Amino acid sequence: MTNGWIDIKNTDVMLIMGGNPAENHPCGFKWAIEAKKNRNAKIISVDPRFTRTSSVADHFVQIRAGSDIAFLGGIINFILSNGRINKEYLVNYTNAALIVKEGFKLPDNGVFSGWDDETKRYKDISTWNYEEGGDLTPKDAATFAATASTLVKPPAAPAAKGAAAHAAPPPKPAKVVKPAAAAAAGAPATPPPPSLPPNVAYDLSLQHERCVYQLLKKQFSKYTPENVSKITGADPEKFKKAADMFTSIRDKGDTKKVGTIIYSVGWTQHTYGAQIIRTAAMIQLLLGNVGRAGGGVNALRGHSNIQGATDMAGVFDILPGYLKLPVPADKDFNTYVTRTTPKSAKPKEWDSYNYWSNTPKFAVSLLKAFYGDAAKKENDWAFHYLSKIDRKYSWAEIWDNMYKGTVKGLMAWGMNGVAIGPNSNKNIEALKRADWLVVCDIYPEETSSFWQSPGITEEEQKKINTTVYRLPGAGFAEKDGTFVNSARWLKWKYIALEPPGDARRDHEILATIFVKVRELYQKEKDDPKTKFPDAIRDVSWQYVNPKAPTFTEMAKEINGKALADLKDEKTGQEIKAGQQLPGFAWLKDDGTTTSANWLYCGSWTEAGAQSQRRGQEDPSGLGIYPNYAWSWPANRRVMYNRASCDLNGKPWDSDRTQVKWNDALQRWAGNDVPDFKVDSHPKDHMGPFIMTPEGTGRLFVPLAGMADGPFPEHYEPMESPVENLFHPKQSSSPVAKSFKSDKDKYGTPKDGFDVVCTTYRLTEHYHYWTKNNPVNHQLVPEPFIEISEDMAKEKGINGGDKLKVSSARGEYYGKALVTKRIKALQLGDDKKKVYPIGIPIHWAYRGIREDREREKGNTTYLNPINMLSPAAIDPNAYTPEFKGFLVKVEKA
């Protein structure tokens, strides 16, 4: 979330799409209700079915699962054609005015420029970049007048400070435009890969035909309400009402009101999931909603600590704090940080904080935390101990590798790989081929029981040679430590009860394994067969009990400490060696600081655990609660909050002031912690988006930022009932990853797979655990499949009938829930009738119901839902397409 849960109460309108917070985040959803009750805020719910969220929404639109970019693209088109923008914000805080390289081509035929049809990849993305050249704003009077209010000023000379420099500035002399060809010629023809130009060209009047704004207009002109309707199946009037309702906050030039976009895995779980979220971010940038109380783009995380898992590198290609993992080409530390540290790339007259320029400080402090004294300047801070990633090790790829036989074993902690899927049949088959499997869980779940999955006979079970180790882990209430919620709060929790029986806290099991492995390395260090023992031997493991580190020890370690006496020259503040660091601004690249995650630096200071704070004060009334828990980064609650003010540093809405420029103090201050260089005067024109080298929000993502193109484009899911309306020849995303094994099959309407299936969770259950809990089991006892009334009528299905749902990959069984909440869709020019269905994910073959059925000998109805879903993944986030795949439905 750019904002936070409580902040939702400050909004005027909510677009809830790709998520069902009333169902899956009922506690957080209270803030949506608060906004509704206290601000009369409106909720727009867009979903493949009428959900619990829709039940309290002011407007509901049903769309086809997987057509989200079309719907959001339609909103962008609506914004642009109706002038529903915050122009000052758009020109100054986003890259709308920046000019894109000549030769950049929009995906009219389904691909952007640089596509190589032979190798089927984007071979040359050098045109996905800004033009170099400075101010190209036409200088005639008319355009000047049009842009006067938002015109950028050159960096103020000290003498100009305090003067009435905020009035219309004198027109600057026109710059000589460098021919684009010349710029291109200046660039080397071969790698190193293209980088952003240092002096980006811009046109503040937004008239230049290659400025981002004009390209955006062109790109989204085809997303008309009619086309949106043909793709999504939404009624055009209902779409228009939704677009109008959400963008009404910018009606008639209003800049006070604010809207928020709330989403969840309904957006991420597509082969173009990251681009859906980008489309939403673009809407928010156009409307000027990012950085503002009650605004932002807000991801609702699906587990209590998934945000923490991501921050701490629960993703294969990052290190804690979103530092990039080294690749084999990073031959030394310097190469690595040069590659991963972005250089400021902006119009010359603008300013950019480019906070990622601190990457070396974060990286050295991280290596010091990992390897302690063994990380020295002389050995490149032990950089070579880090594994260098040679290929993708994403979730679906791990299973594919195991299926192919290259991965021989799996340690599964805190997840249930078979049930999670996708393509569970393949995962089960992969586990059959593995040598060993270690599962640490609190229940005997599907993964550790993969050999008991439906359809495996006793004869076949005898032939499975995988050795399975089940380790009894501990539940969440049996551990302390922090949870990091969607609002990025680190909140300490306490142990409610001890783990039962032989169960142990998961990290203690892991620590014991580590200590054992290290002992082996030490014992056999002279054995020539022992390879590369240093990386294990030199790990910093400074815990009182090495086999059972406490979470307190680890939390302090993650925060980091000073290794030498430090002094801030500006403030005179001193930190003694050994003291906890108060924040990441103190991190150094000379080895005098440690921090195992720079983002969490400040969470456990000399003042104690900030995550344990429970202060109830909220002086602003905006729900900031600055003394409650601790929010990364630096305890700020709303990210990019500089953007909540206009160019002069005055809040767009003074009733919702987060920070503002304080002229007396000559710094940014307010209710929240400024997410900005605090002493950067508004006249300096520093971009509020301090994490991009441009300092602006990106409507256009240059270079390799997005694997599937600088702008979002509507693509069909890997399995789609219709062809892409815009470019039937390139129906699905050209760069979506799918697999080639015999288990990776895809269905088409021609083969009878003509029903669009989407999957989701229920309030009553939590993933694949709560089927083991009697009360949850009582609330919803068995699997069901939601189908529309007309589909039920056509197929002669009554509510409660047993259904068989099959995809090209597997089958699923459940009872029919016939509902008015899902309706048949009409798609395309020929109004093709398509039935959508929905299936909750929670059941499989282990649990109260499941174990009972098995005892009775009924194994037919115990398939995991993800036997249906395809292992097709997003090229940016590697998330599988759990939503919007094709199935057929029959009575069982």
Next chain:
Amino acid sequence: MSNGPLEIKAISGHSGPVPGQDVSRDYDVCKLVDTTTCIGCKACEVACLEWNGYEFRETTFDNTYQTMPDTAWNFWNLIRFNEHENDDGTLSWLMRKDQCMHCEDPGCLAACPAEGAIVQYKNGIVDFNQANCIGCQYCVTGCPFDIPKFNNVTKKVYKCTLCSDRVGAGLEPACIKACPTGCLHFGSKDDMKALANRRVNQLKEAHKDAGVYDPEGVGGTHVIYVLHDAKNPEKYGGLPADPRVPLMVRLWKGPLKWLGGMGMIFGVLGVFIHRVKYGPKHVDKVEEKRP
């Protein structure tokens, strides 16, 4: 049923003055259920089960999100899910938390013959005391909301207590505590009515028939609803439009009781007077000739 320090207003099956008066602080309590912001998450169902110590019971999928068709003796709080197609083509998925309404004029109490089996506290809570319950289920007959539920093993009737034990200790009912969206409120009846009316005024913008459900027929209730469509409460899973204590129960517990009582008294009196006035019949002794 708790023994919380609440002031008793009325008890069932009792002829004389009410015992246990003036025990504790009381005010007119009320639970407000705003169905327009309820998301049907069932937290209240679970909180109710857990606070009252009722365990798991088997359920079956029944073509709905609703946990079970009806409340049960050990499941007092049920969210009723109803899909409703509106005249303008939009859909409503109505979710209503069903539980005892704690009527001001409780039909259950009127119908109950067992002394002290049903207690109405001054604060409005109507509570069952199973120790005194005889299992006749007249309360079920008297209830216009079909709330009291019989347990065939214990032969007693059970229902929502409005957490009289918690309320007596100054806490809110468990369901209120658990509600994540704040669609449930608890406080004095006046405050809840004010809150409900404020919400209704807000709703009128989009729902012209929005209103508060506080039925007069049972003297008002201590559980009130905010409904989008107060004119058709039936569509919220059978909420009666005009609930009343059944006429026959009124006649039975009113005129019939008095007529019957009077009839019996006058009957005994009548035959007594007859006996005094006319005495017994005499048999004339006639000796007949034997055959």
Next chain:
Amino acid sequence: MSGGAVVRPSISIPEEQVVRYTFQERIYHWINAIAYTYLLTTGLALFTPHMYWLAAVLGGGPTIRFWHPWMGVLYMITIFWMHSKWKGDMIATKEDKEWQKHVKDYVENRDDKMPPQHRFNAGQKQFWWVMFYGSIILLLTGIVLWFPEEVPRNLMWIRPIIVFIHSATALLTIAGFLIHVYMSVFVTPGSMKGMLDGTVSANWARQHHRLWYEKITGRRK
């Protein structure tokens, strides 16, 4: 026709006796009477709080709730048995109309003015039919009250009606019961003996049920 035989005592006794009720009839009557009394007292306890003390006397609320319906079953068995035995005697005859005309004489003990009667007079017949049909109503409504949880939800509305009918009918039978007990105990000496010993004096029989007396003895005046 039952209960008709003349006892010819071998020794002299003060009065000649005729059998009015057989042993079986008497047993059933008294079982019925005890059952009714229990039903009456427990019913009254459940009917009005003023009489709920009876519940305590009779073992407590749950106890009477348990036994009341079972006692009702016993009561109904005896009712049906008595009906099978007496239904012939209970059929209305032309003499009943005569009796009805003289009811005031009957009430005011001017028995000499009463027309001759069969085994049961019109008042007794009326009492019987009130009890018989009343009991059937009480049985039918009682079954519903016994198992109210089995009433389908859509028929819930009948339950208040049923409970009202049950109570009202019970009150009606109580009226009959009161007169019946009063008549037999306080007004008509010899009737209690008839139900206890089974015999009544010939004089009693002749005076109250002359036609029956003549029939069973074959005597005519």
